[in-house]
Amino acid sequence: MKKQLIAGNWKMNGSLVTNEALVNALAAGVGSAQCQIAVCVPSPYLAQVRGLVSGTGIDVGAQDVSVHESGAYTGEVSAGMLRDFGVRYCLVGHSERRQYHGETDAVVADKAQRALAAGVTPIVCVGETLAERETGRTEEVVKRQLAAVVHTNGHCISEIVVAYEPVWAIGTGKTASPEEAQQVHAVLRAQLRAATPKADRVLILYGGSMNAANAAQLLSQPDIDGGLVGGASLKPADFLSIIAAAH
Numbered sequence: 001m002k003k004q005l006i007a008g009n010w011k012m013n014g015s016l017v018t019n020e021a022l023v024n025a026l027a028a029g030v031g032s033a034q035c036q037i038a039v040c041v042p043s044p045y046l047a048q049v050r051g052l053v054s055g056t057g058i059d060v061g062a063q064d065v066s067v068h069e070s071g072a073y074t075g076e077v078s079a080g081m082l083r084d085f086g087v088r089y090c091l092v093g094h095s096e097r098r099q100y101h102g103e104t105d106a107v108v109a110d111k112a113q114r115a116l117a118a119g120v121t122p123i124v125c126v127g128e129t130l131a132e133r134e135t136g137r138t139e140e141v142v143k144r145q146l147a148a149v150v151h152t153n154g155h156c157i158s159e160i161v162v163a164y165e166p167v168w169a170i171g172t173g174k175t176a177s178p179e180e181a182q183q184v185h186a187v188l189r190a191q192l193r194a195a196t197p198k199a200d201r202v203l204i205l206y207g208g209s210m211n212a213a214n215a216a217q218l219l220s221q222p223d224i225d226g227g228l229v230g231g232a233s234l235k236p237a238d239f240l241s242i243i244a245a246a247h
């Protein structure tokens, strides 16, 4: 059976000192974990965190990747550079990138393609806003977001990780109920099944105010294969509780 994946998204948080304390606390507590574990860290800390997690079984992820391969793109970080630093995962299309940096479905699809070509697994984030949910458009929105990635990546689509992150649940303390989340995950699974015979291998993570108290129920849903955890991933005890709830 596939192992669930619990990925922390530190967002723009951390420092050399606090990262070391956080990773060391995690490393001390993950011994009996049944799931896969990753931390997606700000780019300047990739090298530091790669060193800290060495031998712990925790993987390192980035939070974004350039749509370009190389060249005159000041400030950008390429997929090849991430690979150079032993990065296993890269978030693409996080709602904060879509919202604050104007990332379109097409850009997200191209970023996923760059990551895959470099041997980095893209964690493709999809999710509806509150207004979209309230007007009954949730399925339409997440299907449109995933369709772009399927279209661009063809048969490689079974190599991605998907994260369903309802925008209204991110950082708000409001979580989709396990049934609400499962319903959307089932829609995404069906869409993947139509694209690849290997759809059941694809991990579909839930993200949005996942915490120590709600993780077990969310992670027991048939199509929820892990979590993408923001705030709670910065607190070792909370993140370790989520990891302990996963299998």
Ligand code: 13P
Pocket: 009, 094, 165, 169, 170, 171, 172, 173, 207, 208, 209, 210, 228, 229, 230, 231, 232
């Ligand atoms: P929170 O867990 O803080 O709601 O963040 C979720 C998220 O955006 C993870 O990518």
